[in-house]
Amino acid sequence: MKLATESLPADFVSRLRSDFASSPDVADRLLAATALELPRGLRVNPLRGDPDQTIRELDELGLAGIPVSWAAWSRVIPRSTSRAITETEAWRDGRVVLQSLTSMLAVLGLDPHPGERILDLCAAPGGKTALIAALVENDVQIIANDRSRTRCMRMRAMLQMLGVEASIRTAPGERIPYRDHGTFDRVLVDAPCSGEGRFRSDDPRSHQKWSTKGVKRLASVQKSLLHAAIQAVRPGGVIVYSTCTLGQDENEAVLRRALARYGDGPTGITLDPLPPEIPKGLALLDPPTSPDSPAENAVRRFGSNPEGDQQNAAMEGFFVARLRKKGGMRVA
Numbered sequence: 293m294k295l296a297t298e299s300l301p302a303d304f305v306s307r308l309r310s311d312f313a314s315s316p317d318v319a320d321r322l323l324a325a326t327a328l329e330l331p332r333g334l335r336v337n338p339l340r341g342d343p344d345q346t347i348r349e350l351d352e353l354g355l356a357g358i359p360v361s362w363a364a365w366s367r368v369i370p371r372s373t374s375r376a377i378t379e380t381e382a383w384r385d386g387r388v389v390l391q392s393l394t395s396m397l398a399v400l401g402l403d404p405h406p407g408e409r410i411l412d413l414c415a416a417p418g419g420k421t422a423l424i425a426a427l428v429e430n431d432v433q434i435i436a437n438d439r440s441r442t443r444c445m446r447m448r449a450m451l452q453m454l455g456v457e458a459s460i461r462t463a464p465g466e467r468i469p470y471r472d473h474g475t476f477d478r479v480l481v482d483a484p485c486s487g488e489g490r491f492r493s494d495d496p497r498s499h500q501k502w503s504t505k506g507v508k509r510l511a512s513v514q515k516s517l518l519h520a521a522i523q524a525v526r527p528g529g530v531i532v533y534s535t536c537t538l539g540q541d542e543n544e545a546v547l548r549r550a551l552a553r554y555g556d557g558p559t560g561i562t563l564d565p566l567p568p569e570i571p572k573g574l575a576l577l578d579p580p581t582s583p584d585s586p587a588e589n590a591v592r593r594f595g596s597n598p599e600g601d602q603q604n605a606a607m608e609g610f611f612v613a614r615l616r617k618k619g620g621m622r623v624a
Contacts (some may be wrong), residue, residue, distance in 0.1 A: 297323055297495040301502050310379055311540055311577055318574060322538060322609070325594050326493040332374050332606065333393040334373035335366040339455035340386040352610045362569045365398060388538055391419045394593050394610035397424040398534040401566050401614045405624055406431040408477035411524055413465040413517060416443035418450045420482055425456040437465055466516040468524045477623050479521040479528045484515040485535035485542050489594065489609020507541055512535050514546045522554050522561055527620025530564060534612040538592070540577040543611040547590070564616035566591060
């Protein structure tokens with residue numbers, strides 16, 4: 293059997309080992325994770341029925357999986373049962389959603405509250421938008437934006453199936469209309485990325501498009517998206533930046549650039565504490581700190597399976613950070 297390092301792009305492996313040169317065991321664990329059989333995340337949708345009843349139905353079918361300690365509405369199921377889930381009445385009714393556990397962390401970091409105005413800047417395919425709505429039972433004004441008309445059409449159909457109330461906008465996320473500047477309580481930037489957290493050593497399709505040039509191009513887009521989010525959020529509001537990739541070019545470097553450009557002054561930005569229920573992750577690389585921005589306010593996660601821990605094994609590679617715009621009335 294091939295080692296993970298033999299199947300993955302050589303430049304990716306080299307850069308990963310360079311990024312974690314001070315902790316080579318971390319690089320080894322990240323590479324080994326690409327060969328794991330990842331379980332799937334499942335969440336129950338309260339907008340389409342009683343979650344407890346839905347879990348009972350799945351349990352009777354032997355499909356309920358195991359609870360997730362930090363999200364009562366989510367479960368972990370074996371990957372082999374995913375198809376069976378999509379054949380259930382609960383799936384057809386929109387009462388259950390297959391969703392990566394790590395992608396749920398971005399919405400937990402956003403921590404939406406009832407009555408707020410929220411922008412999901414890169415929303416398609418819509419799973420995070422749907423979770424935002426579910427957490428506050430649709431008592432929120434959501435703008436779900438994506439630059440692709442085709443993806444927006446698909447997202448609209450999925451949100452309708454799940455009972456989500458949201459306005460869908462088709463536009464480049466890098467360009468926020470001036471009328472929207474400073475009007476959102478919270479903005480989610482789940483940025484397009486190189487997808488390194490989803491690399492599978494046994495699936496060349498997961499990494500065949502990766503290149504160092506592509507990473508640099510995406511990092512430029514990510515910086516523009518985060519800067520647009522900073523313009524869109526009101527003073528005192530929250531921004532969550534997340535990716536499903538591992539390297540610092542698309543993560544810490546993007547935050548450092550934003551902090552350098554917008555961090556100073558009474559209406560600048562600062563890193564903000566993540567909610568305590570978000571599980572701890574790896575230490576940051578060259579942390580993008582400022583005097584009032586502790587490094588632990590961002591998390592890098594990846595899947596592993598210590599002693600059969602299915603919940604941790606279901607974690608794809610992911611990065612999430614929370615920022616706050618200074619001034620104004622602070623949102624919770």
